[in-house]
Amino acid sequence: MKLLFVSTPVGPLGSGLGGGVELSLYNIAKEVMRRGHDLQIVAPAGSTWDDLPIMQISGSLQIIAQSLERETPIAMPSNPVLANMWDYVRQVESEYDLIVNFAYDWLPFYLTPFLKIPVAHFVSMASLSDALDLIIVQTSKQFPGTIGFYTSAQAATFPELTFPIYYLSSGIDLSLYQFCGKPKQQFAWLGRISPEKGLEDALAVAKSTNIPLKVMGKIQDESYWQKIQQVYSNAPFEYLGFLSTKEMQQVVRQCQALIMTPRWVEAFGNVAIEALACGVPVISYSRGGPASIIKHGETGFLVEPDSVTGLIEATKRLDRINRQTCRDTAQKVFSLEALGERFEKWFVDILNFQV
Known part of the structure; x- marks a missing residue:
């Protein structure tokens, strides 16, 4: 597979600002490459992972969802790195089989119907925003099987998701x-x-x-x-x-x-x-x-x-x-091998379903 990973826009990879999703992305990336898949990562400028293929995109970082209220309207700063990353995705999507979104943000879900290739959304947090809840549920209905979570306890915080739902856990080297x-x-x-x-x-x-x-x-x-x-x-x-x-x-x-x-x-x-x-x-x-x-x-x-x-x-x-x-x-x-098997199956299932 030719995979395009799109990182969180709250901080450069390697900065720690992205929390646990940074480690998850890193380990998933290393394992899919070990399995022979082609990979490109799109991430904010300043990312420090020199051992992975990263397209660095400049722009203002997104405010973390944890710091906002549930009813806070969706907003982006001027020159947002989130929008800039997804503009790049739109330009190059034809070169890939599957886009994998690691951002817990509204925009990637909104853009999904407008993209030409399938998008797998790995949801990295439990429910924090009414607006995000709504669009995640809508995406699960419109594109069944494309929503992945760490755990069932996390998924249970979102209302009325459409099955199948993938519980992917995590893994480390x-x-x-x-x-x-x-x-x-x-x-x-x-x-x-x-x-x-x-x-x-x-x-x-x-x-x-x-x-x-x-x-x-x-x-x-x-x-x-x-x-x-x-x-x-x-x-x-x-x-x-x-x-x-x-x-x-x-x-x-x-x-x-x-x-x-x-x-x-x-x-x-x-x-x-x-x-x-x-x-x-x-x-x-x-x-x-x-x-x-x-x-x-x-x-x-x-x-x-x-x-x-x-x-x-x-x-x-x-x-x-x-x-x-x-x-x-x-x-x-929680080995990388077990992690890779879970994510690879998810990716294949999405591509088979789209066909």
Whole structure:
């Protein structure tokens, strides 16, 4: 197949501004190329992935959907990179078999009926916008089978979708993550630093247990970050920045657990499978994607959403988790090979249906 991937317009690839969808796009791209498919990626200028074929498009970045209200009207800045990327797609579409959209934005769905070749939409977030809900549902009805989600929990947040619906999960290059059987007394928290990620709850766990917390990720909301640092100034935590996969896993693998504190419905949670790949159990709120990744009592613990007490209690039971089981689960379910099989089948199904 000749595939054209269109990235998120909220930030250049490699910047961390796109959150988990960046890692998903990277791994899917590497695997489809390994399988012999031709690939071109369209992404905002400034993308740093030199090992992938990227057409860099300039323009103003899109505002992230998480920062907007459900009723906020659809809007784009002047000279929008989102529109510029899709204008490029329209110019070159005849050279490809399938367009794959990774942007959680209204425009790609709206443009789908006007394009000459099929578009696969990989929806990277749960429902956040009434306008997006409507056009995603409309697209699923007009073009059945072209909508893919990470998990059923994510898809359930959208009303009246038309089947078939594809649940594609995620996957990682397991060779990049080293197993650690004997961790240090420390926890990890990994993700974009913004209110919906609930970092303050992990800081509360560190304060209560007096166990150091290693914080890693892109600061997306500076005022939020400053506020929670002040509130938890006496908690034992260290901010390590936005790290490369190699640097990040060197820290995570030495931790007793990864703590996940989503205040919203996470579509998936790539950080969870990255931790499992290192043999690190995951303690998370039982909300959205993490609930489909973590096997309660086997690879971590799922606790009542927004219960800091539940998180703290779970930290006391970590000795019941076999860290090798965590690694084995990652190898079985979340390998690049398994990821590639799921996406390749989806792409083939779309092309066969169109014929």
